[in-house]
Amino acid sequence: MHIQEKVNIQPFVTLAVPAVAKFYCEIHSQQDLLEALRWAQAKGERVVVLGGGSNVLPDEFINALVLHIKLLGKEVLQNTDTQAEVQFGAGEVWHELVMWALSNGFYGVENLALIPGTVGAAPIQNIGAYGVELEHCFKSLTAVNRDTLHEKIFTKAECDFGYRDSVFKKIAKDKYIITQVTLVFNKTISAALDYPALLSTVELLWQHSRGPFKPELISPIDVANAVIHLRQSKLPDPQQLPNVGSFFKNPVVANAKVEELKQRWPDIVVFNVDENTKKIPAGWLIDKLGWKGKEVNGVTVHKQQALVLTNPNKLSTACVLATASAIQASVLQHSGIALEIEPQCIA
Ligand SMILES: Cc1cc2nc3c(=O)[nH]c(=O)nc-3n(C[C@H](O)[C@H](O)[C@H](O)COP(=O)(O)OP(=O)(O)OC[C@H]3O[C@@H](n4cnc5c(N)ncnc54)[C@H](O)[C@@H]3O)c2cc1C
Structure with a gap:
């Protein structure tokens, strides 16, 4: 040390x-x-x-x-005909885990390909993309209590996962350091293609390289390739254009609020959450209010994805937050919705 x-x-x-x-x-x-x-x-x-x-x-x-x-390592704890249970060190790179799993015929995380970051951080906000969240393949994690230095195993239920949320952003915030994460993979081929743009990209890539599309033959590798293609075409590479991915969480609002907003924006995009609430893409609201592609005090709202703020001039967090505040104020004023910031402030 x-x-x-x-x-x-x-x-x-x-x-x-x-x-x-x-x-x-x-x-x-x-x-x-x-x-x-x-x-x-x-x-x-x-x-x-x-x-x-x-x-x-x-x-x-x-x-x-x-x-x-930087805790590395992976250990296959169980490997049956239908499932594999694998424990990963918290410092392993998430995307490398996805590729390793696919190359071993372990499925379930392909929709989460190319999400930056480490395995240990993935449970913090229950990473999610293209209709799948970490919790779908999560078994348990090991963490060290920062005060007592004792190890604790958190089951899936104890992690209390939600949309970009977990116990580690609530009562266990700043109390534990995650050292290992155990995932359970499927070994039977299936594909989560509920997200319409994902299915059409799988089809496009298929026709480009293999001729007539055969949906019954779609493999998890096809899904991963489509996710990678979509992400590379829409999201800026942080190496080239510094960013933290989505800057705001998608707000979940009551159905009555959606009806109210439809009066103003009949074309508003919404996704059902349950019978009482719907999720509105924050990027859609930001785009609708004219922020997409704008530069404010050196910080830019990405021209292809309004949910992403980029920091080409490597300005301070305070500068980036000032731009975020201006966007939040605009969205609040025009929709009555208070956007919540997704990344974690560290001081
Ligand atoms: C281009 C881009 C695209 C992205 N796309 C997505 C996406 O599609 N879906 C999504 O969910 N996220 C996305 N993100 C956000 C980010 O990749 C994830 O939140 C990721 O899990 C963060 O991992 P990290 O290792 O970089 O965590 P860090 O940024 O280093 O840390 C994030 C938080 O977790 C805590 N933390 C980190 N490691 C540990 C640990 N071992 N134990 C305890 N606490 C820890 C930190 O203290 C901090 O509070 C994107 C980011 C970028 C830049």
Whole structure:
């Protein structure tokens, strides 16, 4: 374990905001983690956890010990004819997990291909894309309590997953460090194609390379390829254009609110959540109010996806949040909806 002082963590966050950690330590083993936590306790320093840095908004100075999680490893715990149960280290790269699973005939996470970040951060907001969320293949996770240093296994029920939500954003916020995640994969071929754009992309790619489309033969690899194609065509690559993906959560509103908004925007896009509520794509609202492609104080609303704010000038989190506030105020004024920010502020 090697604790460094005043470390520039700008290269480790995909929004590329200037940020310096008072103390910084890479965590490669359970022993590193326990030693670092004991060190922080002895010095009275706060602890902040960093994975792939793709969903954080750091302050310019982080007055804490930043633990950069690099815990690697994968272990197949069970492998039957129909299912495989695999435990992954929290520092494994999520997209590499998806590709590894596919290459082994383990299915269920293909819709989540190309989501940046680490395996350990995936349960924090129950990552989701193209109609599938982490919870669909989640079995359990192991985490270390930051105060007691004891290990705890969280079952799926204990994680209390929701839309971009889990217990780790609620009562367990900032209390645990996730060290391992166990997933259960299907070994029978099936494809989750409820998302219309995904099905049409599978068809397009199929016709391009294999001739007449045969939906009954769609494989999880076809789905992953279509997801990758869609994401690369719509979302900016953080290496080229710093961003944190979706900046706002899609608001879930009562049916009555949707009816009210339809008076103003008859073409409003909504998705059913349950019989009383619907989800409105925040990007649709932002686009409708004319923000798409706009630059505000050096921060840009992405021209292909209004939900993504990009930071080409590598400005501070405060600058990015100022632009986000202007968008939130505009959406509130015109729709009465308060947009919630998706990435996590770290200070
Ligand atoms: C281009 C782009 C596209 C994206 N698309 C999607 C998408 O489709 N769906 C989606 O859900 N998300 C998406 N995201 C957001 C992001 O990729 C996910 O939230 C991802 O899970 C974050 O992983 P990370 O390792 O980068 O976490 P970080 O950004 O490092 O951390 C995020 C939060 O988790 C905490 N944390 C990280 N690791 C641990 C750990 N081991 N234990 C405890 N706490 C931890 C951090 O303290 C922080 O609060 C996208 C981001 C980008 C940049």
